[in-house]
Amino acid sequence: MSNPNLKENKLKRFIGVSTRKLIKFVSPLTYIKLQYRYITHHKLNLKNPTRYTEKLQYLRYYVYPKWDEVSRCAGRVTVRDYIKEKGYGDSLIPCLGVFDKFEDIDFSKLPKSFVLKASHASGFNIIVKNKDDLNIELAKKKFDKWLKKDYGKMTLERHYSKIKPQIIIEEYIGDKNSLPTEYKIHVYNGKARNLYVVTGRGSDIRYTELYIDYTPFDGSQFNGWKKADKCPEKPSNFSSMVKMAEDCCKQFPFVRFDCYNIDGKIYFSEMTFTPAKGTLILDDDKADFQMGKWLDISKYMKTNSK
Numbered sequence: 679m680s681n682p683n684l685k686e687n688k689l690k691r692f693i694g695v696s697t698r699k700l701i702k703f704v705s706p707l708t709y710i711k712l713q714y715r716y717i718t719h720h721k722l723n724l725k726n727p728t729r730y731t732e733k734l735q736y737l738r739y740y741v742y743p744k745w746d747e748v749s750r751c752a753g754r755v756t757v758r759d760y761i762k763e764k765g766y767g768d769s770l771i772p773c774l775g776v777f778d779k780f781e782d783i784d785f786s787k788l789p790k791s792f793v794l795k796a797s798h799a800s801g802f803n804i805i806v807k808n809k810d811d812l813n814i815e816l817a818k819k820k821f822d823k824w825l826k827k828d829y830g831k832m833t834l835e836r837h838y839s840k841i842k843p844q845i846i847i848e849e850y851i852g853d854k855n856s857l858p859t860e861y862k863i864h865v866y867n868g869k870a871r872n873l874y875v876v877t878g879r880g881s882d883i884r885y886t887e888l889y890i891d892y893t894p895f896d897g898s899q900f901n902g903w904k905k906a907d908k909c910p911e912k913p914s915n916f917s918s919m920v921k922m923a924e925d926c927c928k929q930f931p932f933v934r935f936d937c938y939n940i941d942g943k944i945y946f947s948e949m950t951f952t953p954a955k956g957t958l959i960l961d962d963d964k965a966d967f968q969m970g971k972w973l974d975i976s977k978y979m980k981t982n983s984k
Contacts, residue, residue: 706834710739717957730969734956737931741978742951743836748930751949753841754797761946764926769937769946774847780821783845785814791850796821798841799829800950805880807854821845835952851938851945856880859910860947861919863890863935866972868928870920870935875910886910890920897962913939922946931975 714722714735724740727733742748750756755776761767774792777783790809794817796802802824806812830839852858860876872895875886884906889895892912913919922944923935936947960966 707739710735710834713955714957718959727975728970729966730973731956731958731960731966733970733973733975734932734952734958736975737978738835738952738956740980741931741975743830743839745837746840748837748951749840751930751933752837752951754795754846754948755844756797756841757949761926766922766926766946769922769944771851771945771947772849774849777845777847780818780825780845783847785809785812788847789849793848793850794821795846795848796824796829797844797846798838799824799827800838802829805850805852805857807850807852833955835955837951851940852880858938858940858945861913861937861939863920863923863937864969865923865927865930865933865935866969867931867974868924869972870923871972872969875906877906877910892916895965897960897965913942915939915942915944919944931978932973 711722714720714731718731720729720731722735723729723732724736727736747760751760758770758773761770774788775783776797788809792806792809794804794806802821804812804817804820825843825845827843828839830836830841857879860879862874862876863870864872870890872887872889875888877884877886882904884904886906886909887895887897888909892909894909916939919937919939922937926949927933927935930951932951934950934953936950938945938947958966
């Protein structure tokens with residue numbers, strides 16, 4: 679005999695998912711407000727946003743979807759030309775190919791290690807440390823599914839919807855255990871203010887939260903991340919990393935600029951305009967307001983914001 683409670687729970691989940699999809703389709707702004715309230719436990723104020731997370735929601739809904747250059751820089755393929763135009767082409771991870779379809783990839787011509795990425799989304803990646811271990815059939819199923827998705831519609835980060843779905847293959851620059859240390863530099867109105875240093879990605883991932891002068895910025899960490907036992911050593915050319923981030927992000931109100939530093943060589947990773955869709959849970963609520971003070975969106979504000 680089937681469990682009636684299990685059926686009831688399945689029905690509740692079905693109704694919940696169906697309702698969310700309906701709200702997202704009928705009223706995206708209502709969905710964003712509900713999503714923000716549910717995750718952060720704060721009411722979203724778009725008329726007079728003061729929190730960092732509120733201002734990200736404003737940019738997410740009103741500003742970035744209409745800004746073609748944002749879509750260009752969010753795209754894994756198109757951002758490469760942008761980085762070159764800014765004078766930092768030597769920071770790009772070598773590209774092994776760009777493909778419209780998975781079946782066009784000739785794996786026999788690829789090195790032992792590489793990374794497969796969807797151009798139009800966040801997180802649609804496969805890291806291949808050993809080609810012999812790659813299940814090509816399974817990878818094809820994933821990318822066939824990913825390439826059909828409108829990531830911008832799915833997440834209501836509409837700037838992604840303008841990006842052509844493609845597959846880009848880049849060299850793998852990590853070691854056999856994990857990706858290299860990543861520096862997530864937050865740039866507000868052209869000024870780098872803080873960063874997260876991410877270590878152990880792929881094994882024991884840890885985060886360190888810092889002001890841009892490399893002193894601790896406690897409370898700015900979010901979503902229950904595990905803190906590093908000690909702060910990673912500051913790269914000797916850290917000022918060059920900051921300059922690169924500011925040069926590439928100065929035309930936008932906010933960008934998180936991600937890069938690597940391997941033995942003094944700086945590699946560009948990506949530009950993210952709405953981290954975690956802006957629905958971040960900061961360890962210290964004061965940090966939300968502090969980061970909100972750094973982010974000035976007054977020139978983008980509408981009089982009819984709801």
